[in-house]
Amino acid sequence: MLKYIALLFIWYPLRSVIYFMPSCVIAFGSSLAARLALRLSARRATVMREELKALISGLPEDLCRETIEKAFKFLIMEEAERLFFDKEKKVLSLVEFKGLDNLDSALKDGKGAILSLMHFGNHLLVIPALGYKGYPIYQLAEQGVSGGSTRGEGFLQGILVRKRRKIAEAMPAGMIHANKMSKKVYTVLKENKVLLAAIDGRVAKNTKGFGFLGRQMLLSNGIFKLALSTGAPVLPIFMVRNEEGRNLLVIEERLEFKTPDEGIEKYLKIFERYLLKFPHHYAANMMFEHIRSKRGVDNPLFSDLAK
Template structure:
């Protein structure tokens, strides 16, 4: 019975996802964004476990400087941003190129061009910030070869539908597992001077590097630094920021991370993983309502 129940849940999730995507595709971009906002407000009220986790995480970080009302406002805005982003990415995939550029301005493109000029590829370090879902598409629109490293969804049908959407958004996907194949493909992408996009704000298991995030112990991925050390590819922090008008965005490209070299690979990884974690923290500090507080970033 358990297996049958799981199959029913998986089928329902995949069917629901397909219906939602087809509905959104009938909308123009601004309408999709507006509907995403409405779903976000509804989700904040109805998805209690994620609301409570978001408020708990926010309190751990900001309790001494923000009131409970302010924390609730941030959490509610985060839900709106998250749902807006999902709706927007479906509508964005079918926009004419000129409109795609109008909705997403790039700040710091010259830094990316200079880094790619080295011929070693670029490791684009980003986070679940703003509408990160269309970051890769906007870069691809400028003519860059873009690859995103992702974890495969457990539900195969939902994953296939997500992969179809990624293809429509015109960037390549590299799956984290199997690890050997993932590493080989990632190295190949950098060798071919691609932009390899890695999300650096996800909770890691025992293999992760010990860091502090907002002063709280956490684990972070060694991947961005390990790849940079192995290939010489620069690490460029990039973040999608939702503008005050709520429907346009700015893709901010920072200068390459200045890596510390001590002569010890293990020490270099530890120091530089903390460095990139600090960069992510600085953006979350500046735009707290645009980062996904509802995931389990810390050990406890």
């Protein structure tokens, strides 16, 4: 319950104050809050350490501690940025862009474009950032849970969920539910629009293992099948944050591949480079997926979590 009380305090009384804070001030405040969060969330920090050690061979303990602290700090910053996804001026002040020419070039073919991402950095910021830049973007995502309980923690969580949904609906982007995917996906690409899809999303059940830094990452190649069947190019996209708190949205060049599996393997080679340079950008997602798998949920991110 304390978590939702804190989040509601941020989303309501503090929202107007945070709006006027520059990224460097939010980064400083988030750093202080992260140290407190680490003390209150020792179990999560332990899980994060376990995942980092399993993925990055020989990771020194001091670097591991630094990575965990940064990961907690960035989680708090992401929550602060999420307050303003419906504010064009604020969103565009948070993001710099690199590689928009790659996307523009892809759209010249007239077959749409598929932007493929991981839950890396503030990936949610990609949607409003590109939308406010004028790109007709649609997100392929899992259908969220609506409403909330009427008592206790569920009631507070419900208030937060409805507030977030209201902001999401105001963003300049469309939503396609992956678990109800239909002709809409093909229509989006046929109309030369942009489809955003998470490679490591857990909606698909027909996943298979792909080698990644000594582990087997369970992924679906559905997006790459879609690309081959429609002719739409696939462009890897990553959101990277600097120490001052500014985000850089990087759109890589289109991938060239002949089979869906080859597409994923080429994507993972690029992702490996980003993860080794910015492990704190993915540490939180690995932590959440680890906890999720231990609760008995099917379809873990890594095959060793299913044991």
